[in-house]
Structure formats: C-alpha cells, structure tokens
Amino acid sequence: MKQRALGDIQVGVIGLGGMPMSIEGRPEESRSVSAIHAALDAGVTLIDTADAYHRDPDEVGHNEELIARALRSWRGDTSHVVVATKGGHLRPGDGSWTVNGDPAYLEQAAKASAQRLGVDTIGLYQFHRPDPKVPYAESVGALRDLLDEGVIARAGISNATVAQIDEANEVLGGRLTSVQNQFSPKFLSSRAELDHCARLGIAFLPWSPLGGISKAAELGGNHAPFAEVASAHGVSPQQVALAWELSLGDVVIPIPGASRPASIEDSVKAAELELTPTELIRLAGVG
Ligand SMILES: NC(=O)c1ccc[n+]([C@@H]2O[C@H](COP(=O)([O-])OP(=O)(O)OC[C@H]3O[C@@H](n4cnc5c(N)ncnc54)[C@H](OP(=O)(O)O)[C@@H]3O)[C@@H](O)[C@H]2O)c1
Secondary structure: OOEEEEOOEEEEOOOEEOHHHOOOOOOOHHHHHHHHHHHHHOOOOEEEOOOOOOOOOOOOOHHHHHHHHHHHHOOOOOOOOEEEEEEOEEOOOOOOOEEOOOHHHHHHHHHHHHHHHOOOOEOEEEEOOOOOOOOHHHHHHHHHHHHHHOOEOOEEEEOOOHHHHHHHHHHOOOOEEEEEEEOOOOOOOOHHHHHHHHHHOOEEEEEOOOOOOOOHHHHHHHOHHHHHHHHHHOOOHHHHHHHHHHHOOOOEOOOOEOOOHHHHHHHHHHHHOOOOHHHHHHHOOOO
C-alpha cells in the first residue's frame, strides 16, 4: 500500500478503525479477528482503538485486548504495525460517553492501555476529547510526560479545534504527531483542522470517514456525486469517499471502521484509486 508519514514513521495510507468490533452491535469476536487479519494481509499498518471502545462498564479496553490477540494470532510479522489508542473518554455503561482529562487519570489510563496491548511503549497515544473541567494544556501535559517517560512513542489529539492543535503542539514542544477529527462527505466541519494539519505537516486521521457505523452503507444513496463517480470507476462509493479524503492533503490517513473482512478489503483499494481533477471538483463541498 502507498505510505504516508505518521511523525517519524510511515504507515499505509488507509488505516483500520476498531470501534465497530467492540461497542453496541458488535459481532462475534472471530469475525472481528478475521477483519483485522484481512486488513494486515492487505497492508494496513495503522489500527486505531481506544480504551473506551467497549460496551459494558466492566470491560474497559475490550477493543485493545481484541486487537492485541488478533495481532498475536496473525501469521505475519507485526513489528511494523502501529496500534494507536486513546484515553480521556469513559463509558459508564448506560450508552453514554463521558470525559476525564485529569492528567493523573490520563497517565494511569495510558499505562493500563500499554499493559492491555502487551507493549512497553504505545506507538501513538491520543487524548480522546477535551474535558471542559480541565485546562487543555494540563491534559496535553500528561501526554508530554508520557512521551518523556517513554510510555508512549508518539502523541496525538482528537476532537480538537485549530487553536487546540496549536496549544497542544506548543505544550508538546513541537512533538504533536496527529490530529483525529470527524470528517466525511456527511461531516465537512473539520476542514479547517485538516488544512491546518497540512500546513504544519501533522497527520490528520478522519474518524467516521464513511459517515459512521450506522450510515456507512448509505453513503452512495445520501451523496449522489460519490455514487456517480463510483459507478464510472466500477468501485464502491465508500472507496471514492476515502480516495477523495486522501486527495485533500498528503497528511490525511483515514481510519475506516470494519467488522467484516470484505469491508476493509474494499476500503484499502481506495489507496490505488485515482480520481480525475474533474471528479474531485464534482466531489468538492458535497455535504
Ligand atoms: N476520536 C473519536 O472521537 C472517534 C469517534 C468515532 C470513531 N472513531 C474512530 O474512527 C473509526 C472509524 O469510524 P466509525 O467506525 O465510527 O465509522 P466509519 O468508518 O465511517 O464506518 C464504519 C462502518 O463502515 C462499514 N464499512 C467499512 N468499509 C466499508 C466499505 N468499503 N464499504 C461499505 N461499508 C464499509 C463497516 O461495516 P462492517 O462493520 O459491516 O464491516 C463499519 O461498520 C472508528 O472505528 C474509531 O476507530 C474515533
């Protein structure tokens, strides 16, 4: 697969999101493991997870443990695979997502994630979502300390504004590796952050790049230009959406979720899909 920079390393331009494997509606673990193995077979080297990707309150880290097991049972060498996890979101068990940006909490959460992933150093650790009760610089300060302690190799943030990107990069002494924000044909509001990352050379990881778990299948129906371009190429509208996102900046690395091998096998083909300038103009600004 084509590669793009994630800080000091290169990863495949299409990653894999693990959320559908572990939250409400998740399938049997064997299907999720097959999807992870299919992704690795196809050249995916960035897998996104979070300690909060679980369903019940007593299974924090469900997705991290599932991914760690799948990496161990894959037949190939996984030493070059980056598992990017996050901390700062919690799921009390009633379906809600709460936040905790307290630095002491984040430090212990990162160490617990490392243990579940079975690594000494987490490849990329992302602050999941700003906590309005805690100054942003203090939360990001925990990531700086984790970098300095060697608990994490790279630091990222998620659900951040342009101002927060600058603030985080300053707190981290210029070591901000990635920004993970929602971005898809359905949700274009993070375009300013994407462009800011492109200017700074920071990786931008669109989350829910197909519109989210419940809407991904309807992408072509909801966004006709994507269906039309897909039909011209004989590919899926989802592939066109990912190829279009890749075209928006050479820092963009989408992380489509999947819980079926066929989904991620189709998505990775976006890395090779060349859209014409006319097609890109047709897709620009489609919401
Ligand atoms: N930072 C944050 O706050 C945040 C929030 C949400 C998500 N995320 C991350 O972003 C990742 C992606 O977002 P998401 O999973 O919410 O939504 P998404 O990637 O927009 O959609 C995921 C769904 O798309 C389907 N799919 C994948 N590739 C497909 C293809 N080529 N054709 C048709 N359907 C396809 C999958 O179906 P199957 O399950 O049937 O395979 C999957 O359930 C998450 O997994 C998670 O890692 C981060």
